Amino acid sequence: MSRLNARQIEQLRLALQGKRATLQQAVRAELAYGEQAPYAAILEEVSDEGDRATAATTADFDNEIARRHGAALREIDAALERIGDHRYGSCDDCGADIGFARLTAFPTATRCVDCQRRREHVHAHEATPSL
Ligand SMILES: [Zn+2]
Incomplete structure (x- = not known):
């Protein structure tokens, strides 16, 4: 045992x-950026369909980052x-100690x-290396 x-x-x-x-700093920066360049304003500025698609993709990407x-x-x-609950460091599945090195x-x-x-x-399923 290595509690x-x-x-x-x-x-x-x-x-x-x-x-x-x-992370919180990053999220705040993302929110500030969102206020500067709201998605709707980006859509209004673009003229043709291609630019519109690019703007949508950028917004999706931002959402994905924010979600992550x-x-x-x-x-x-x-x-x-x-x-806080003194449950930290124990495996959820088997209850064994996770270990300091892994937690670091x-x-x-x-x-x-x-x-x-x-x-x-x-x-x-495809995790087997195919050399
Ligand atoms: Zn385990």
């Missing part, structure tokens, strides 16, 4: 909070919540390496 000690948890908590601040940032923020919040690389990890691998194996 996380208080100092390791504190280090991971700081890493999560740092990531959270960076939102999902990442939720993952970080969930991890911080687990720290992926502070939002909710599964141990074995369970994560099993999941990826189940879900990704």
